[in-house]
Amino acid sequence: MSPKTLYDKIWDAHLAHEADDGTCLLYIDRHLVHEVTSPQAFEGLRMTGRTVRAPDKTIAVPDHNVPTTLDRANAATMTEDSRIQVEALDKNAKDFGIHYYPVSDVRQGIVHIVGPEQGWTLPGMTVVCGDSHTATHGAFGALAHGIGTSEVEHVLATQTLIQKKSKNMKVEITGKLRPGVTAKDITMSVIGVTGTAGGTGYVIEYCGEAIRDLSMEGRMTVCNMAIEGGARAGLIAPDEKTFEYCMGRPHAPKGAQWEAAMDWWKTLYSDDDAAWDEVITIKGEDIAPVVTWGTSPEDVLPITANIPSASDFKGGKVEAAQRSLDYMGLTAGTPLADVEIDTVFIGSCTNGRIEDLRAAAAILKGKKKKDGIRAMVVPGSGLVRAQAEEEGLSDIFIEAGFEWRLAGCSMCLAMNPDQLSAGERCAATSNRNFEGRQGRGGRTHLMSPAMAAAAAITGKLTDVREMM
Numbered sequence: 266m267s268p269k270t271l272y273d274k275i276w277d278a279h280l281a282h283e284a285d286d287g288t289c290l291l292y293i294d295r296h297l298v299h300e301v302t303s304p305q306a307f308e309g310l311r312m313t314g315r316t317v318r319a320p321d322k323t324i325a326v327p328d329h330n331v332p333t334t335l336d337r338a339n340a341a342t343m344t345e346d347s348r349i350q351v352e353a354l355d356k357n358a359k360d361f362g363i364h365y366y367p368v369s370d371v372r373q374g375i376v377h378i379v380g381p382e383q384g385w386t387l388p389g390m391t392v393v394c395g396d397s398h399t400a401t402h403g404a405f406g407a408l409a410h411g412i413g414t415s416e417v418e419h420v421l422a423t424q425t426l427i428q429k430k431s432k433n434m435k436v437e438i439t440g441k442l443r444p445g446v447t448a449k450d451i452t453m454s455v456i457g458v459t460g461t462a463g464g465t466g467y468v469i470e471y472c473g474e475a476i477r478d479l480s481m482e483g484r485m486t487v488c489n490m491a492i493e494g495g496a497r498a499g500l501i502a503p504d505e506k507t508f509e510y511c512m513g514r515p516h517a518p519k520g521a522q523w524e525a526a527m528d529w530w531k532t533l534y535s536d537d538d539a540a541w542d543e544v545i546t547i548k549g550e551d552i553a554p555v556v557t558w559g560t561s562p563e564d565v566l567p568i569t570a571n572i573p574s575a576s577d578f579k580g581g582k583v584e585a586a587q588r589s590l591d592y593m594g595l596t597a598g599t600p601l602a603d604v605e606i607d608t609v610f611i612g613s614c615t616n617g618r619i620e621d622l623r624a625a626a627a628i629l630k631g632k633k634k635k636d637g638i639r640a641m642v643v644p645g646s647g648l649v650r651a652q653a654e655e656e657g658l659s660d661i662f663i664e665a666g667f668e669w670r671l672a673g674c675s676m677c678l679a680m681n682p683d684q685l686s687a688g689e690r691c692a693a694t695s696n697r698n699f700e701g702r703q704g705r706g707g708r709t710h711l712m713s714p715a716m717a718a719a720a721a722i723t724g725k726l727t728d729v730r731e732m733m
């Protein structure tokens with residue numbers, strides 16, 4: 266048999282049909298659904314009298330529009346548009362008989378945090394969701410694609426997806442990370458190297474010692490941002506950590522089924538002599554704690570750097586850099602560590618898991634946020650919130666002056682009441698920083714949870730290593 270990459274193996278195992286022009290039909294193991302990209306898809310089924318083909322493999326949860334304040338059970342906390350979308354999901358989940366975690370359920374949260382947490386996401390699966398950050402699930406060695414609303418309807422109706430095969434890219438992070446450097450710094454640094462278009466046409470497999478050393482939470486952070494680098498999906502080969510994370514989860518296989526699954530999961534790695542269309546290697550020791558200065562995730566620099574000038578760039582990027590600097594209200598040459606912030610947001614599907622909250626709490630313990638800073642921690646799910654409370658992390662956040670919220674996408678994007686106002690500058694642990702992402706005129710600097718916590722204390726972008 267010819268050698269295969271992990272992507273090739275999962276692809277081949279799910280290929281239902283291949284047409285002469287290379288268009289393929291893939292079988293889908295898990296379909297995750299949220300309230301933003303599903304209403305028209307369910308409407309499409311209704312209009313044509315179709316049902317959901319595999320309700321047992323279809324899992325829905327509202328996340329983008331839900332308020333995160335304690336009074337959110339009161340519908341008046343939502344805008345009209347949000348309420349319509351959430352109520353539509355409530356109704357569609359009931360009418361079509363799919364798995365559902367409503368706002369009132371402690372298991373509710375961001376779809377990409379709930380899937381793995383409940384054991385829906387497992388190695389070797391194909392996972393889709395009408396959401397670009399479905400890439401997150403690749404951390405389990407699952408082929409996880411974001412899809413559009415018409416594809417959501419197609420998967421609901423047929424449990425298959427029309428796809429063309431992508432190329433294989435290997436991104437290897439060798440050796441160890443230095444202290445203060447996290448999964449978020451890895452994934453942002455990779456985009457700093459490849460650019461936001463570098464992954465276009467590829468599925469990326471992340472590997473190397475620094476990736477192996479990451480927890481499952483960290484691996485999810487890395488794969489989460491594969492899409493920000495333009496890739497179709499991100500993948501990490503499953504290993505003992507993956508199996509241990511999955512074992513005993515509510516929807517993971519049990520007993521003999523677990524053993525059978527393990528037989529397949531253990532074959533899920535890229536063969537030694539597999540062919541790669543592109544290989545990128547980064548030394549773990551070369552990665553620093555990074556922040557973004559501009560309005561694209563590729564605008565990444567170590568926290569010790571200065572704000573660049575437009576003339577540092579070439580071609581079309583010159584104008585883009587100037588526009589970014591103007592929008593961000595930044596002056597070239599200023600040290601990044603001198604940039605003052607107004608707001609801190611710790612959360613999102615990139616960094617809203619328990620380990621992220623632990624990392625932020627470790628920096629904040631016994632300290633207070635700077636006066637005048639608005640700071641919030643938004644756990645990625647109700648279960649993350651409960652665990653953080655049990656571990657005493659919520660007390661650390663509250664004593665430091667943070668708001669301790671309920672689960673949702675929150676300030677990651679401006680679709681719910683948690684938003685920046687014009688000109689407000691935010692240290693954010695999310696994954697996108699384009700103009701208006703967190704609210705019209707809002708300015709976003711992306712970074713790790715530990716870096717965001719450090720910024721809350723000083724009121725500026727801060728090198729977390731000075732606080733360790």
Ligand SMILES: CC(C)[C@H](C(=O)O)[C@@H](O)C(=O)O
Nearest residue numbers: 301302329395396397398678
């Ligand atoms: C609303 C949704 C379609 C969108 C996505 O696909 O990523 C959102 O989750 C985001 O992060 O911008």
Ligand code: SF4
Nearest residue numbers: 398613614674677678
């Ligand atoms: S947390 Fe942000 S990136 Fe993740 S799904 Fe929600 S809006 Fe998208």
